[in-house]
Amino acid sequence: MTDQATPAEEVAALRPQPKGFGVIKAAFRERRTLAMLLLGFSAGLPFAMLFGTLNAWLSEVDVSVATIGILSWVGLFGAFKFLWSPAVGLRLPLVARMGRRRSWLVVCQSVLALVFIVIAASHPTGGAIGVLAMAAAVGAFASATQDIVIDTWRIEAADDGLPVDLLSSVYQLGFRTAALVGGAGALVLADTAGWTATFVAAAVLMGLGLAGSLIAPEPAVVADQAVARERVGSPRLRRAALLVTLAAWAWAAFMLIRFMITALTTVPAPSAGQFIQSWGPGIVAAAVLLPAALAGALVWRGRSAVSTGQESMGVGDRFYDAILAPLVELMGRLGWGALIVLGLVLSYRITDGVWGPFAYPFYLGTEGGGLGRTMTEVALASKTFGVVMTILGIGLGGWALVVVGRMPCLLIGAVLSAATNLLMMDLAMGAPVIDPFMRATGLYGLFGAFGVGEPLARLMAAIAGENIAGGFAGAAFVAYLSALSNRLFGAVQFAVFASLALLIGTLGRAPLGELVDREGFAPMFQFAALIGLVAVAFCLLEWVRLTFERRKLERATVGAAD
Incomplete structure (x- = not known):
């Protein structure tokens, strides 16, 4: 096995290491911190523009819902990006002298800027919708690829002076700032200057990402021999496992490509959400769980046959x-x-992600406990105030990570994420708890000073609690996944973790939709809170596992010293 990722290093990376404000102050004098902030912005801007603002443009010019559905599948690139994550380790021609990570970043960001220009020059009516759809697809692919490279750079660039916990929080701050700029900011600009100017502005703002790539120091190149030490087992077993894995990945890629072609040639377009519901578990099982099982079998069968990394390398x-x-x-x-790590990755963000598509029906609707707010009120509460609260939560999470450590923050984030669903449940039941609380604390008066009425004030208070908790948990979770990923293999390992965390929330949405139709919104939020307790349990199990590993390591160290 590689000498780059011993159990001792894994335990040391995951145990709490309080360091206080000194680390934070030193970090913000680091060039890597500024690079991470700009790269986070570069990751968040395409997400906001392609998956939110573009749909708003299509809706404004009365493009049919069926046509808008054609574009729904572009989000699949983010869900299944692990399928091409190994490719980012290749050297790109012409720009290879910039370094392996920076060259990929510059290419992806240049493609995204060009995509925004093409969208700005298009008009989503008539025959131009095909050009716009292809541009959105290319942009989504470039955005997902950029995410892989940024995640890899973050893992490789971290060290004791600038821990991955803090880098992860800075990344989240940049990402959420871009969500605010590309969401509410883009809509305001479109209302005053038009959609063409809005997407041209997005192309210009990608220059911030390019600046981040240029100032980001290139991580040290990993030696082939270090990677080759993971060639456990006999060559025959490795070839068999590789062939099975390649076949599984080829099938997964075929299913995705077939769906995309169908989406572009069929009216009405099939639903990307329905595709994930139907085929997502099979694709994950074939492309992630099966290869992981084969990897486990290779480790189990091949511990006595480990490569030295000195032999010649074939294809x-x-x-x-x-x-x-x-x-x-x-x-x-x-x-x-x-198994504990897998359970934690699958369950940690499900309590937030599973009800995301029902947020607008809850805010805008009137049936089943819906709040009946207006679009303007929801835009203020969710897209502006809510994003600011998320950024506040990320900041609190980043501070807590360096003060109290990663596992306490991970557990606190899981508890808060589960508990704040009860705020939404209370709103769906008529606010029997939030209303008297806000009267007793004078919060109604505070919101009223800004011209916010009581019903909207209750929604904003609930969103504040939900989003602060979500930002805190998100900072802790990204830090945990980054630390869990070996810097030798960060591209693939983090992409697999991120895809699993994203897909599991999507798979539970159809049953929740039926629950809302049958019983209203309150039971849905109650269910989401209960599901969150699963993540709390896995956090506790992971903490116990790490404590056990650390104590075992300490006993072994003492024994070796004696």
């Missing part, structure tokens, strides 16, 4: 190093603890 070895070696390293490092 099969390079494919193995790119695709299976990251999973072999992970399974070898975690052992049976991988």
